[in-house]
Amino acid sequence: MATATAPAVATGGHEEHRTATGMSNTKLAMWIFLGSECLLFGGLISSYLLYKTRGSGLPVPTDVFDIPFTSVSSFVLLMSSMTMVLALSALRRGDEALSRVWTLATAMLGGVFIGGQVYEFTTFLREGLGFTTNPASSAFFTLTGFHGVHVALGITMLMSTFVMSSKGKLHQEQSETLEIVGLYWHFVDVVWIVLFTVVYLVPA
Amino acid sequence: MTATESVAETEATPDVHEHPSDWAYVKIAAILAVITGLEVSTYYVSIGKVLIPSLLVMMALKFWIVITWFMHLRFDGKIFKQLFLGGLFLAGVVFVVTLSTFQFWAS
Numbered sequence: 001m002a003t004a005t006a007p008a009v010a011t012g013g014h015e016e017h018r019t020a021t022g023m024s025n026t027k028l029a030m031w032i033f034l035g036s037e038c039l040l041f042g043g044l045i046s047s048y049l050l051y052k053t054r055g056s057g058l059p060v061p062t063d064v065f066d067i068p069f070t071s072v073s074s075f076v077l078l079m080s081s082m083t084m085v086l087a088l089s090a091l092r093r094g095d096e097a098l099s100r101v102w103t104l105a106t107a108m109l110g111g112v113f114i115g116g117q118v119y120e121f122t123t124f125l126r127e128g129l130g131f132t133t134n135p136a137s138s139a140f141f142t143l144t145g146f147h148g149v150h151v152a153l154g155i156t157m158l159m160s161t162f163v164m165s166s167k168g169k170l171h172q173e174q175s176e177t178l179e180i181v182g183l184y185w186h187f188v189d190v191v192w193i194v195l196f197t198v199v200y201l202v203p204a
Numbered sequence: 205m206t207a208t209e210s211v212a213e214t215e216a217t218p219d220v221h222e223h224p225s226d227w228a229y230v231k232i233a234a235i236l237a238v239i240t241g242l243e244v245s246t247y248y249v250s251i252g253k254v255l256i257p258s259l260l261v262m263m264a265l266k267f268w269i270v271i272t273w274f275m276h277l278r279f280d281g282k283i284f285k286q287l288f289l290g291g292l293f294l295a296g297v298v299f300v301v302t303l304s305t306f307q308f309w310a311s
Contacts, residue, residue, distance in 0.1 A: 022281070023281055023283060023284075027280075027284070028283070028284070028287075031283075031284045031287045031288055032287055034287075034288055034291065035287045035288050035290055035291025035292070035294075036291060037291070038288070038291035038292045038294070038295040039291060039294055039295050039298060041295065042294070042295025042296065042298045042299050043295075043298055043302070045299065046298060046299045046302040046303060047302075049303065050302070050303065050306050067244070067247045068244075071240070071244040071247075074240060075237065075240055078233070078236050078237065078240060078266075079233060079237070081233070081236075081270060081274050082229060082230065082232075082233035082236075082274075084274070085229050085273075085274045086226055086229060089223065089226050089229065090226075092223065179276075182274075182275075183275055186270055186271070186274045186275045187275070189270060189274075190266075190267050190270050190271060190275075193263060193266045193267050193270065194263060194267065196243075196263075197243065197259050197260065197262070197263035198263075201243060201244075201246065201247065201259050202256055202259055202260075203255070203256075
């Protein structure tokens with residue numbers, strides 16, 4: 001009789017827990033979650049585009065952007081996606097030590113991005129652009145702030161997998177755990193790809 | 205083997221697949237870096253009316269490369285792609301409805 005879950009399969013590429021549908025439940029759940037996250041950011045981006053020029057006579061975010069600085073931050077986050085995928089690739093090969101190195105590198109690059117965002121927000125505040133200055137600033141800080149929180153959560157997840165691996169609780173057989181964290185991390189990266197263009201590069 | 209077991213076994217066929225090499229991932233990251241460089245260059249070099257369309261095309265290209273290669277949508281089950289693209293489509297609907305509502309029906 002067919003059961004709801006079948007044992008893990010380790011043929012060829014990598015090992016995953018199989019179900020009656022042939023798909024991993026956790027991976028399926030993550031993709032559904034990411035699909036719903038598209039809606040969240042879709043709403044926030046719409047709000048920003050509606051309010052981005054409503055400055056009420058005060059500075060709007062586009063007046064104070066530092067494009068060269070944000071470009072470096074964007075590059076750092078983009079490269080963190082590469083280190084993330086290299087961490088997963090190493091774990092799938094069974095090279096746990098190298099996987100830990102790439103995982104830590106990913107978390108550190110994420111930390112650099114967050115540090116850059118904190119610096120950017122602080123600079124904006126000094127230039128008179130606070131959260132409640134005008135509708136444009138509120139929409140900007142809400143949108144980029146939500147993204148920053150997602151990056152911070154991603155770093156927490158990465159550090160958790162790093163600690164798990166250091167304690168010998170994350171092996172080749174559990175590579176799907178790192179893959180799930182990786183999916184979340186890459187999603188955070190693709191959201192920034194959109195934000196960088198729509199918020200920073202497209203002229204007001 | 206019963207018909208039910210046969211169907212369940214067919215459905216449970218694992219979608220085991222080979223993944224790109226590390227070198228391939230590095231090359232993809234290099235392509236993404238080049239596209240980002242081109243995006244940033246539009247801030248310094250005026251390209252007139254094609255600015256916004258070219259920025260949007262480069263953004264879409266980077267987005268597509270990351271989800272297909274780094275998130276493995278190119279290799280994984282179709283259902284994952286459908287779920288994500290479904291969410292993306294709904295986000296697009298929210299985007300269009302919100303902007304058009306404020307554009308056409310705002311007092």
